[in-house]
Amino acid sequence: MAARDTSGKGTGTATQPQGDATAGAQPGEGTSGGSSGPVIEIDRVTKRFGDVAAVDDVTFTIARGEFFSLLGPSGCGKTTTLRMIAGFEAPTAGTLRLEGVDVSRTPPYKRNVNTVFQHYALFPHMSVWDNVAFGPRSQKLGKAEVARRVGELIEVVRLTDLAKRRPAQLSGGQQQRVALARALVNYPSALLLDEPLGALDLKLRQLMQFELKRIQREVGITFVYVTHDQDEALTMSDRIAVMSDGCVEQIGKPVDIYDHPASVFVAGFIGQANLFPSRVTGADGDDVVLDGLDTTLRSAPGATRVETGSDATLMIRPERLLVSVDRPAGPGTNAVEATVADLTFQGALVRLSLTAADQAPIVAHVGHDVDLPLLRPGDRVWVSWPPSASLVLPAADIPTTEDLEDLLDEG
Ligand code: ADP
Ligand code: MG
Numbered sequence: 001m002a003a004r005d006t007s008g009k010g011t012g013t014a015t016q017p018q019g020d021a022t023a024g025a026q027p028g029e030g031t032s033g034g035s036s037g038p039v040i041e042i043d044r045v046t047k048r049f050g051d052v053a054a055v056d057d058v059t060f061t062i063a064r065g066e067f068f069s070l071l072g073p074s075g076c077g078k079t080t081t082l083r084m085i086a087g088f089e090a091p092t093a094g095t096l097r098l099e100g101v102d103v104s105r106t107p108p109y110k111r112n113v114n115t116v117f118q119h120y121a122l123f124p125h126m127s128v129w130d131n132v133a134f135g136p137r138s139q140k141l142g143k144a145e146v147a148r149r150v151g152e153l154i155e156v157v158r159l160t161d162l163a164k165r166r167p168a169q170l171s172g173g174q175q176q177r178v179a180l181a182r183a184l185v186n187y188p189s190a191l192l193l194d195e196p197l198g199a200l201d202l203k204l205r206q207l208m209q210f211e212l213k214r215i216q217r218e219v220g221i222t223f224v225y226v227t228h229d230q231d232e233a234l235t236m237s238d239r240i241a242v243m244s245d246g247c248v249e250q251i252g253k254p255v256d257i258y259d260h261p262a263s264v265f266v267a268g269f270i271g272q273a274n275l276f277p278s279r280v281t282g283a284d285g286d287d288v289v290l291d292g293l294d295t296t297l298r299s300a301p302g303a304t305r306v307e308t309g310s311d312a313t314l315m316i317r318p319e320r321l322l323v324s325v326d327r328p329a330g331p332g333t334n335a336v337e338a339t340v341a342d343l344t345f346q347g348a349l350v351r352l353s354l355t356a357a358d359q360a361p362i363v364a365h366v367g368h369d370v371d372l373p374l375l376r377p378g379d380r381v382w383v384s385w386p387p388s389a390s391l392v393l394p395a396a397d398i399p400t401t402e403d404l405e406d407l408l409d410e411g
Helices: 080-086 128-138 142-155 170-183 202-219 230-236 254-259 266-268 403-409
Strands: 040-049 052-062 067-071 093-100 113-116 190-193 222-227 239-244 248-250 274-284 287-294 295-301 311-318 322-324 334-345 349-354 359-366 380-385 390-394
Touching: 052 080, 052 093, 052 248, 067 080, 067 230, 080 093, 080 113, 080 128, 080 190, 080 222, 113 170, 128 142, 128 170, 128 274, 142 170, 142 202, 170 190, 170 202, 170 222, 170 403, 202 222, 202 230, 222 230, 230 254, 239 254, 248 266, 248 349, 254 287, 266 311, 274 295, 274 390, 287 311, 295 334, 295 349, 322 359
Parallel strands: 067 222, 067 239, 113 190, 190 222, 295 390
Antiparallel strands: 040 052, 040 093, 239 248, 274 287, 274 311, 287 295, 311 390, 322 380, 334 349, 334 380, 349 359
C-alpha cells in the first residue's frame, strides 16, 4: 500500500551537518552515497513472522539530516521496521538501501547506522570520556582524532564538565546523553532510536525531547525515531510516518498531518478530532456538500475523494469550532445547535463537551478571547465552523474515547 505523502516532496527540512560531520564519516567504509539522494530507502518492504505481516509492503525514503519518526500504536510494526534498517531482521520481500546501496542482506556491523535502545548499557567501570572514546579507539583512529571527536560530542551533549565521572555518578538523563554521544561519535549515516525516552519520567522526558532535537540539529545526522507518543513525534520530527497494522497510513510534516489527516485513524491518533458520520450528497464549487448531524453541511474535501452518494466521516479539530449563544449569521457557514454536557477549565482554554441534536458528541476548545457568558450543563448553544475548517475523510468506524485511550496508553 502506498502511503500518502502530504509533505509535497520527500525531503523535509534537512539541516546541513556542522563541521565535517558527514565529510569525515568513517573514511574508507563505504559511505560512498555522497550527499545527494536519500540516506534511507525502504522500497516495498514486507516482514512476515509466520502468518503475521509485521510490516506490510511499506515504501518511504528518509532524507539526509532529517529527524524522521515512526509513530503508531503498539504492535503496528515500528520496531520491526527499525530493526530491518539496523540489519537485525532481514526483509521477507522488498529492498532496503542505505546511501543508495542495497543492504537488504548486509549484516548489522557492516551498516553505517547505530541504534540507541531504551536500555543502553554503558561500561560501568569507565569514565564518560572513555565510554564515548571506546568506538573511535576500537577503530584504531589516531589519538588526536579520537580526542577531537570525543571532545566535540561530549560538548554537544553538554557533559564536558562531567567527563571524568563514571555512569553510576550520573543521573538517568545524563547517562542517556552519554549513550547518545557514544552512538554519534562514529558519525553514522543514521542514528536509530527505539522509544529511547520510555523509561524516563514525564518531566525528564519532555526535557530530553528538546535536548534530542537540539543535538540532532547540531550534529546534522539523520535520526530515525520510534515512538507511540504523538506529542513526542509532533515536538521533534521534521516528518512523521504514521503506522497502523504494518502499513504506513500517512507521511508528512507534523503540521500537515495534524491539519490534513488522510484517514480517520490518523485524525484520531494525532491530536483530538471531532468525527461525524455523514454522506456526500454533492459539490458546490470547491466545497463538498454532505448530510450529517441532522442537517446539510459543507466542507473542504480531504486528500481522498469520496464519491457522491457514499458514506464519509467529517473531521473537525476542537479548536476550529466556534461556540455562540445566538445563531451565527453568514451564508455558507455550518451551524448546529447543541446542548452543553460538561465544561473543563484547562488553563489556556475551556474544553466544552456538547451533545448535538442527533446525540453526536462534540468537543470544542474555547480560548479566553472568546466572548461567552458563563455556560452551565444543559445550556443550549450554537456550534459553527467555516467549510474550510473541516475535512471529508473516507468512511471508517469512528473510534470511541476508550478506543483512543487504549491506543495511547499502550507502549
Ligand atoms: P511496535 O514496535 O510497533 O510495537 P513490532 O514491530 O514490535 O511493533 O511488532 C509488529 C508485529 O510483529 C506484532 O504483531 C508483533 O507481535 C510481531 N512480531 C514482532 N517481532 C516478532 C518476532 N520476532 N516473532 C514473531 N512476531 C513478532
Ligand atoms: Mg516497539
